[in-house]
Amino acid sequence: MSVEPKLSPSESRLPDVSVDLDNIESGTSLWQDAWHRLRKNHMALISFWILVFMAVFCFVGPFISPYDHRDNDLEQTLLSPHLQHPFGTDDLGRDQLTRVMVGGRVSLGVGIIATAVSLLIGVTYGATAAYVGGKTDAAMMRFVDVLYALPFTIFVILLMTLFERSIVLLFVVIGAVEWLTMARIVRGQVLSLKEQEFVEAAVSLGYSTRRIILRHIIPNVLGVVVVYATLTIPSVMLLESFLSFLGLGVQPPMPSWGSLIKLGADNMILFPHLLLIPAFFFSLTLFSLNFLGDGLRDALDPKSSKD
Amino acid sequence: MLKFILKRVAQSIVALFVIITITFFMVRFAPGDPFSAERKMPEHIKQNLMEHYGLNDPLAVQYVNYLGNLVQGDLGPSFTETRSVNQILAASFPVSLELGSWALLIALGIGLPVGITASVFKNSMVDYIPMSMAMIGICLPTFVLGPILALVFGVWLGWFNVSGWFMPADRVLPALTIGLAYAAVIARITRGGMLEVLSQDFVRTAKAKGVPFPRIVFFHTLKGGLLPVISFLGPALAGIISGSFVVETVFQIPGMGRQFVQSAFNRDYTLVLGTVILFAVLITLANLLVDIIQVIINPRLRFEDS
Numbered sequence: 001m002s003v004e005p006k007l008s009p010s011e012s013r014l015p016d017v018s019v020d021l022d023n024i025e026s027g028t029s030l031w032q033d034a035w036h037r038l039r040k041n042h043m044a045l046i047s048f049w050i051l052v053f054m055a056v057f058c059f060v061g062p063f064i065s066p067y068d069h070r071d072n073d074l075e076q077t078l079l080s081p082h083l084q085h086p087f088g089t090d091d092l093g094r095d096q097l098t099r100v101m102v103g104g105r106v107s108l109g110v111g112i113i114a115t116a117v118s119l120l121i122g123v124t125y126g127a128t129a130a131y132v133g134g135k136t137d138a139a140m141m142r143f144v145d146v147l148y149a150l151p152f153t154i155f156v157i158l159l160m161t162l163f164e165r166s167i168v169l170l171f172v173v174i175g176a177v178e179w180l181t182m183a184r185i186v187r188g189q190v191l192s193l194k195e196q197e198f199v200e201a202a203v204s205l206g207y208s209t210r211r212i213i214l215r216h217i218i219p220n221v222l223g224v225v226v227v228y229a230t231l232t233i234p235s236v237m238l239l240e241s242f243l244s245f246l247g248l249g250v251q252p253p254m255p256s257w258g259s260l261i262k263l264g265a266d267n268m269i270l271f272p273h274l275l276l277i278p279a280f281f282f283s284l285t286l287f288s289l290n291f292l293g294d295g296l297r298d299a300l301d302p303k304s305s306k307d
Numbered sequence: 308m309l310k311f312i313l314k315r316v317a318q319s320i321v322a323l324f325v326i327i328t329i330t331f332f333m334v335r336f337a338p339g340d341p342f343s344a345e346r347k348m349p350e351h352i353k354q355n356l357m358e359h360y361g362l363n364d365p366l367a368v369q370y371v372n373y374l375g376n377l378v379q380g381d382l383g384p385s386f387t388e389t390r391s392v393n394q395i396l397a398a399s400f401p402v403s404l405e406l407g408s409w410a411l412l413i414a415l416g417i418g419l420p421v422g423i424t425a426s427v428f429k430n431s432m433v434d435y436i437p438m439s440m441a442m443i444g445i446c447l448p449t450f451v452l453g454p455i456l457a458l459v460f461g462v463w464l465g466w467f468n469v470s471g472w473f474m475p476a477d478r479v480l481p482a483l484t485i486g487l488a489y490a491a492v493i494a495r496i497t498r499g500g501m502l503e504v505l506s507q508d509f510v511r512t513a514k515a516k517g518v519p520f521p522r523i524v525f526f527h528t529l530k531g532g533l534l535p536v537i538s539f540l541g542p543a544l545a546g547i548i549s550g551s552f553v554v555e556t557v558f559q560i561p562g563m564g565r566q567f568v569q570s571a572f573n574r575d576y577t578l579v580l581g582t583v584i585l586f587a588v589l590i591t592l593a594n595l596l597v598d599i600i601q602v603i604i605n606p607r608l609r610f611e612d613s
Binding site (some may be wrong): 052241248272289 | 310322325327329330332333337340442443445446447449450451453454455457462469474548549552553556557567568571572574579583587590606
């Protein structure tokens with residue numbers, strides 16, 4: 001009888017299995033998964049590239065343009081589009097292309113900064129409420145509920161008309177409105193994560209609270225935060241432009257897409273391009289942000305997608 | 308049930324009180340006064356005016372006086388017009404109410420059928436095309452849609468007046484401007500709500516029993532599927548009001564929205580306060596009604612508070 005036992009078929013396959021395991025370990029993280037899903041979403045990708053174009057157009061464009069957005073030329077007012085002024089000129093003879101670029105810079109800039117502010121407040125507030133829990137949590141969220149019930153547009157208009165209009169007040173006002181939703185979302189997310197098995201597993205493995213928060217809670221909340229940040233930017237831009245349209249937002253000579261649309265609406269009978277061009281840029285940006293946000297939501301949080 | 312309603316009514320009154328108080332002090336603490344925007348007036352005349360309107364009294368006294376009058380339904384005199392605030396609001400409120408009603412009618416009239424059709428024929432052309440258009444409707448703000456509708460149908464096609472509020476046809480463009488955006492939201496919410504109900508077991512049972520499909524849609528699922536729409540109506544009313552700020556400005560409509568923005572510019576304290584109070588009452592009332600209707604329709608909610 002031979003002493004050497006024959007390798008059974010199952011044992012001979014062992015190396016393969018270990019290769020598979022390697023693949024799984026180094027394999028798809030949450031973000032890689034999300035990236036794969038996002039790449040299949042053509043609308044989201046197109047939106048992403050449109051936004052890249054918009055960013056370059058608005059933030060780099062004004063430096064290339066030979067005109068300044070404040071330079072009026074009273075001999076060249078309200079020109080139709082032509083070679084020297086591809087988008088024409090406005091009622092003070094300012095180059096409309098440059099004004100659209102600078103207006104976009106203001107609108108996008110306000111959108112991004114105010115979103116960052118509301119993100120900071122909302123995430124801190126929501127995460128604290130959820131983590132501390134108990135009576136504190138109940139009191140903190142009750143406060144959010146009360147604020148939610150206030151007719152905010154009315155207060156925003158009041159604040160912007162009654163007080164000295166400045167871009168700082170604009171940030172404060174918009175930030176005050178937009179952090180509420182973020183706080184609710186983050187709180188809900190942290191609450192449900194706290195109860196999940198993998199957190200329990202981490203606790204039973206004896207990991208420190210710090211490690212659990214940093215390695216397990218935050219990365220899982222981050223996805224949702226990114227999604228809602230992308231969706232908050234358009235709603236912030238909407239609010240800013242709404243105020244600027246009413247003459248309560250950014251003050252002249254600084255343009256924003258909202259105030260450009262207002263000027264266009266006032267002159268649309270004779271000079272429709274003054275309305276249509278800024279309206280096009282503004283709407284395209286809003287679409288792209290919303291589609292990208294939806295795409296990111298489907299990619300990062302497949303469970304929450306609507307159907 | 309009665310306990311729930313009483314509780315909600317009490318909450319609403321507290322909320323209203325908070326809104327009135329915040330607004331009162333916000334308006335008073337703002338720099339400037341109603342008489343600073345006008346032509347320079349001699350100091351003694353200004354003092355007389357301030358005295359006449361009680362603006363020299365301590366703030367607490369003014370506040371108590373205001374609340375006292377408010378309880379009796381008196382919103383005080385306007386600082387910039389000869390009419391009282393009650394008279395001004397009595398003139399502008401019906402206009403906004405009419406505009407809002409048309410807008411809501413358009414929103415529901417388009418949104419509900421489109422949403423229901425899309426959910427019943429899920430992943431077909433009658434789902435994809437209207438839902439993509441709804442996405443556009445949601446993204447397009449009123450201050451873009453309004454001027455563009457006025458440009459296309461008012462200036463280029465000449466079907467409607469560009470602005471004004473005189474003939475019945477003048478209602479069309481402003482109501483569409485506000486209504487279309489909400490039609491889009493309602494279509495999406497309806498579709499979502501219906502899809503959720505349509506995928507439930509009792510629908511499968513009904514199908515297995517041989518109930519005709521239209522009957523399943525209209526008798527079995529519609530009530531449950533429309534619950535999210537009803538809860539959206541509260542926020543929708545607030546949205547329609549803020550839409551009216553822009554739309555009434557664009558189309559030169561003499562309603563409450565435009566008048567509110569103007570009165571805030573003029574620092575007409577009592578008019579601002581009166582308008583905010585009326586808005587707040589409307590929104591609170593709508594939310595209250597929506598909550599009560601929801602509990603009546605959806606018995607599951609009755610157990611949440613207890």
